[in-house]
Amino acid sequence: MSSELEEFYERVLARPGIVLLLGGIDAGKTTVAVELLRRGLQSGLSVGLVDADVAQSSVGPPTTVGLRCPSAEELTRESLRVADELSFAGTITPRGHLLSLVAATSKLVLAARARNCDLIVVDTTGFVSGLYGQLLKFHKLQLTNPDYVLAFERGGELEPLVGIARRFTSAEVVEHHVRPDLPARTVEERMIFREEQFAAYFQGGVSRWKVKPSVFMPTLPPEFDLALLDGIVVGMEDGRGSCAGIGVLEYDDSQNVLRMVSPVTQGVRGLRLGSVRIATDGKSRGPVDFRNLFRTD
Ligand SMILES: Nc1ncnc2c1ncn2[C@@H]1O[C@H](COP(=O)(O)OP(=O)(O)OP(=O)(O)O)[C@@H](O)[C@H]1O
Numbered sequence: 050m051s052s053e054l055e056e057f058y059e060r061v062l063a064r065p066g067i068v069l070l071l072g073g074i075d076a077g078k079t080t081v082a083v084e085l086l087r088r089g090l091q092s093g094l095s096v097g098l099v100d101a102d103v104a105q106s107s108v109g110p111p112t113t114v115g116l117r118c119p120s121a122e123e124l125t126r127e128s129l130r131v132a133d134e135l136s137f138a139g140t141i142t143p144r145g146h147l148l149s150l151v152a153a154t155s156k157l158v159l160a161a162r163a164r165n166c167d168l169i170v171v172d173t174t175g176f177v178s179g180l181y182g183q184l185l186k187f188h189k190l191q192l193t194n195p196d197y198v199l200a201f202e203r204g205g206e207l208e209p210l211v212g213i214a215r216r217f218t219s220a221e222v223v224e225h226h227v228r229p230d231l232p233a234r235t236v237e238e239r240m241i242f243r244e245e246q247f248a249a250y251f252q253g254g255v256s257r258w259k260v261k262p263s264v265f266m267p268t269l270p271p272e273f274d275l276a277l278l279d280g281i282v283v284g285m286e287d288g289r290g291s292c293a294g295i296g297v298l299e300y301d302d303s304q305n306v307l308r309m310v311s312p313v314t315q316g317v318r319g320l321r322l323g324s325v326r327i328a329t330d331g332k333s334r335g336p337v338d339f340r341n342l343f344r345t346d
């Protein structure tokens with residue numbers, strides 16, 4: 050482990066709080082997140098991981114932001130998968146979905162605070178470039194209000210974000226220079242990982258039940274063709290502000306009905322439409338264009 054990181058860990062453990070990790074893909078963010086939690090637990094702190102990476106998720110299924118407050122025994126990648134709380138973002142890419150991503154992330158940081166976590170680590174997507182990368186991270190910083198920002202610097206790509214964090218937040222901003230020899234995963238490997246995570250979520254057994262067209266957010270316009278919803282991932286909300294899990298919509302042509310396919314069977318009052326289509330074996334069926342779907346601006 051680099052001395053840069055060692056120093057950072059020591060500082061955080063001496064004065065624990067909220068740590069936001071910023072960096073491109075394959076920069077080591079999740080590895081550092083888990084290491085921080087491990088050391089926090091070792092020091093007797095109660096810890097929480099807010100996994101705001103909706104594509105390469107470590108807590109909860111893809112399309113969700115997940116909170117997990119593990120004990121030392123639960124700090125394995127396998128065990129972290131099971132979320133204590135979920136917030137639906139409905140997307141696997143931040144582009145065009147900044148609002149739902151920022152809102153879901155900030156909601157779960159608040160949830161971690163409500164659970165009295167001493168140390169809260171926020172792991173984020175590797176979407177750090179361009180105007181939208183800046184807007185996304187700026188608003189995440191505003192709403193999560195971290196005590197520390199750890200920036201995984203690689204070839205200067207994070208300079209604008211480090212500048213923003215320093216100028217617009219009171220966080221202690223620390224730059225960590227990413228080792229050039231970290232293994233990178235291909236786009237294909239990332240897609241397979243995501244599909245496996247979706248598949249694992251549905252593998253434990255699912256129920257199917259009929260869905261009324263009036264339960265959706267956004268509300269469906271009159272005379273809406275239900276067939277257009279086939280395959281869309283939905284967030285299943287309990288009506289008290291929590292997400293109970295995700296499901297996939299299935300359109301039955303022979304009876305013109307829409308069914309929900311999900312491991313969640315109880316306590317669902319509303320369904321939030323997501324922006325991706327999948328099969329229940331996890332395979333991607335492509336993105337959903339909301340404006341096109343609703344024929345509106
Ligand atoms: N200090 C390290 N030494 C050796 N290998 C490491 C180290 N940190 C991370 N890795 C490896 O580098 C790869 C990327 O790490 P990690 O998944 O933590 O990055 P990430 O930034 O979370 O990536 P993603 O964009 O997929 O979220 C993994 O294979 C991990 O095992």
Ligand SMILES: [Mg+2]
Binds near residue numbers: 078079080102105172
């Ligand atoms: Mg990661």
